[in-house]
Amino acid sequence: MSETALKPKMSKETLLPLLAAHVMEHGLGGASLRPLAKAAGTSDRMLIYHFGNKEQLITDLLGYIAAIYSTALEAALGPERAATRQECAARILAQSREPMMQQFMVLWWEIVAGAARGIPGYKPAAEAMIAKQVDWLEQQMPEDDPDPKGGARYLMTLLEGTLMLGTVGHARTAREGLLASDLAREVAGKGPAT
Amino acid sequence: MSETALKPKMSKETLLPLLAAHVMEHGLGGASLRPLAKAAGTSDRMLIYHFGNKEQLITDLLGYIAAIYSTALEAALGPERAATRQECAARILAQSREPMMQQFMVLWWEIVAGAARGIPGYKPAAEAMIAKQVDWLEQQMPEDDPDPKGGARYLMTLLEGTLMLGTVGHARTAREGLLASDLAREVAGKGPAT
């Protein structure tokens, strides 16, 4: 029983986390087999062996990323809801400013672009991630909200617009837009008289 | 004076429209010199000659696309404003459903993704296009709007979120969100009693 090296016996399941880490850092569009393989401690030869071809690899990888995104959201879901829609929005935006989420956003826009272009695998992944986030948002809505389902979708739309404007250098535009929204009006109604 | 062929004497200015047409159809990320050159009736050799290198070509091309986007918006601006924010939003969304705008959107998400990744030239182009669209939207706002500047930015945020959700297959999510927004409330207020 020497047990010197203990081969890890790689498979799709062991490869995907390493591949995902690589695309999180270096992007999805420019990813090619050899760098991906190196990041996963293998050869391009073996990636093709396990996934069949690159398109399937990307599809599987997007599915995996969507899945870990879901679990990340569930992990971030505390039992406490927000008290107002305003606070709910603020909480999401604060979370989106964390470094890991920032890194996710860079990948996210690549996924959106791929979905828009119709590249195989991109649209289902994007759809799943949005669906999960809407669900999550719905659970975050204030308990006394008159329309949690519609409100969550409204907030989702507004927040995604805000995030997009932020990534293209128009965070100020989005902020001024949010201040002019009914979210601010809600707060103004609960605050001192205008 | 035979004047048989009449060489077009190409330059950046004559090339850019042809290059832009090509990327509108085939995308920006996967664009390589030889197909671009073929679309413009030249050789990769000449593209490098005129633009110096590919990065500069892409930068110039993005600038050109942002410029023609501006003029397209100005051309689409009729003298009549919308009567309500609701109508304003509906008008923009209707315009965004036209085929040419659809094609533009596919390119747009690539630009957003490039801006998020920090690829040179992408962020300034995205910034310029958004800035132009906010200006345009501000001019489209109802004449009696209490806060056209903030309202335009609010609508912008909401509309961009709507467009994004639409491209990833969540048009329904966005629609339900818009129905739950204060835009619908405005309409409800002006309509029959709830």
Next chain:
DNA sequence: AACCTTATGTAGCGACTGCTACAAGAGTCA
């Protein structure tokens, strides 16, 4: 032991990438 499936390494193929060296035609100015 013979065999057969699974997993992996080595080497390379043809296509494509951005880019360049070299040469040559066209026009301009001395």
Next chain:
DNA sequence: TGACTCTTGTAGCAGTCGCTACATAAGGTT
């Protein structure tokens, strides 16, 4: 006319792309 600049074509280089042919080693089955 000769020199010089601007523009263009031809050919190719070194590198990367996804993918494959071939060989080999290991482990399980008969």
